Amino acid sequence: MIYHVITTPECNLCCEYCCGKSFSEPESKLVFETVPTTPQYSQKELADFLKKDLDKPVSLIFYGGEPLLNIDFIKQTIDYQKQQNTVENFFLQTNGMLLDELPKEYVNSFHTILVSIDGNQKTTNTNRGLGTYEKIVSNLKKISSNDFNGELIARMTIEEPTNFFDDISFLLNNKDFSFSSIHWQLDANMWHDYKKRDFSNWIKQYNSDITRLVDYWLSEMRKGRVLRLYPFMGIMNSLLFKKNYFLRCGSGIGNFTILPNGKISACPIMSGVREYYLGDLNSDPKNLPFKLKIKEPCVSCEEYALCGGRCLYSNLNPVWPKKGINEICDSVKYLINELKRIEPEIQELLDKKIISKKDFDFLKYNCCEIIP
Numbered sequence: 001m002i003y004h005v006i007t008t009p010e011c012n013l014c015c016e017y018c019c020g021k022s023f024s025e026p027e028s029k030l031v032f033e034t035v036p037t038t039p040q041y042s043q044k045e046l047a048d049f050l051k052k053d054l055d056k057p058v059s060l061i062f063y064g065g066e067p068l069l070n071i072d073f074i075k076q077t078i079d080y081q082k083q084q085n086t087v088e089n090f091f092l093q094t095n096g097m098l099l100d101e102l103p104k105e106y107v108n109s110f111h112t113i114l115v116s117i118d119g120n121q122k123t124t125n126t127n128r129g130l131g132t133y134e135k136i137v138s139n140l141k142k143i144s145s146n147d148f149n150g151e152l153i154a155r156m157t158i159e160e161p162t163n164f165f166d167d168i169s170f171l172l173n174n175k176d177f178s179f180s181s182i183h184w185q186l187d188a189n190m191w192h193d194y195k196k197r198d199f200s201n202w203i204k205q206y207n208s209d210i211t212r213l214v215d216y217w218l219s220e221m222r223k224g225r226v227l228r229l230y231p232f233m234g235i236m237n238s239l240l241f242k243k244n245y246f247l248r249c250g251s252g253i254g255n256f257t258i259l260p261n262g263k264i265s266a267c268p269i270m271s272g273v274r275e276y277y278l279g280d281l282n283s284d285p286k287n288l289p290f291k292l293k294i295k296e297p298c299v300s301c302e303e304y305a306l307c308g309g310r311c312l313y314s315n316l317n318p319v320w321p322k323k324g325i326n327e328i329c330d331s332v333k334y335l336i337n338e339l340k341r342i343e344p345e346i347q348e349l350l351d352k353k354i355i356s357k358k359d360f361d362f363l364k365y366n367c368c369e370i371i372p
C-alpha cells in the first residue's frame with residue numbers, strides 16, 4: 001500500500017486553483033473539521049500501524065499543504081521508519097520552493113520527487129506566484145548537482161487560458177531544466193467554479209493538443225525513446241498488456257492518507273471531511289480498502305475499465321453541472337481513443353524491439369492519478 005502522510009496542512013504559496021479558489025468557494029455540502037498543523041502521533045504509533053500492513057512493501061508520500069514546511073518531521077520519519085524497516089520507498093510531492101532546505105542525504109533517499117510546475121515561466125508564475133518558476137528551477141538544478149538520481153516528475157495543474165501543448169513542450173525541452181517524466185491533471189469539478197469559467201471552449205483546444213502530444217509521443221518512440229507522460233503511459237500500459245484497473249489513483253483501494261490527527265482518509269483532498277474517514281492509526285490496514293466506492297455514472301460507462309472513474313472525490317461530491325461533467329468525460333474518452341489509435345504502431349515498435357515493455361513500467365499509485 002501507499003500512504004500519503006500530511007506533514008502539515010499549511011502552505012507557503014497561494015496557487016490560483018487551490019488556496020486562490022478556496023477563498024471564493026461557497027459553503028460546501030461537506031463538513032470540514034480543522035486538522036492540526038503538525039502530526040499529533042508518534043513515530044512509534046506510525047511504525048506500529050505500518051507493521052500491521054500485510055501488503056508489503058509499504059511506501060510513504062510526504063504531502064501537504066506544503067510538506068517541506070515541516071522538514072523536522074520528514075527527517076524524523078525517514079530516520080525512524082528506516083531503522084524499523086517499515087517503509088520500502090519514500091516519495092515527496094512538493095511545490096519545490098524549499099527543496100534547498102532539506103539536506104542532501106534526505107533528498108537523495110527519495111524514490112520519486114513530484115514537483116508542481118505548470119509550464120514556462122509565465123504560466124507557472126501566473127498560477128503559483130511571482131518568482132516561483134525561478135526558485136523551483138534553481139532548486140531542481142541544485143538537487144540534480146547533488147546527485148539525486150530518483151525519478152523527478154513535473155506535476156502540472158492545467159486550466160484555461162493556458163496553452164497545454166506549448167507548456168508541456170516547454171517542460172520537455174528547455175534550456176533551464178527539462179523533464180522526461182510529466183503528469184498533469186485538469187483543474188475540473190473540484191470547486192463550484194464552472195459558471196465563472198470558459199472551460200467549454202478551452203477543453204476543445206486541450207483535446208486538439210492531446211492529439212498533437214500523442215503524435216509527438218509516438219514520433220519519439222520511433223526513435224527509441226518513451227517519454228514518461230503518465231496519463232499516456234498508464235493507459236497504454238493497460239491497452240498493451242491487457243490490465244484493467246479500479247480507480248487509477250488508487251484512493252481508498254491501495255492508496256490512503258494519514259492526517260496529522262492520526263485519522264485515515266482515502267485521499268489528501270478529503271482531509272478534514274469526517275464522513276470520508278476510513279479509520280485511524282489504530283485500525284487494521286486490511287479493513288481500509290473499498291469502504292468508499294466509485295458510483296454512477298462511472299460504473300456503467302463504456303470506458304470504466306480504462307478510466308476507473310477518474311476521481312473518487314469528485315465522483316462522490318460532484319460540484320459541476322452535468323454539462324461540465326460531460327465535457328470532462330468526453331475529454332477522457334477522447335484521450336483514450338487517441339491512444340487506441342496509435343496502439344498498433346506501438347505494438348510494432350515493441351515487436352521490432354525499438355522500445356521495450358519495461359519502458360511502460362511505473363510504480364502504481366505514485367501520486368500520478370493517470371486520468372487527468
Ligand code: SF4
Binds near residue numbers: 297301310311329
Ligand atoms: S469517462 Fe467519465 S463516466 Fe466514464 S468512467 Fe471516466 S469519469 Fe466515469
Ligand code: SF4
Binds near residue numbers: 267268310311369
Ligand atoms: S484523483 Fe484520486 S487522488 Fe486525486 S483528488 Fe481525486 S480521489 Fe483524490
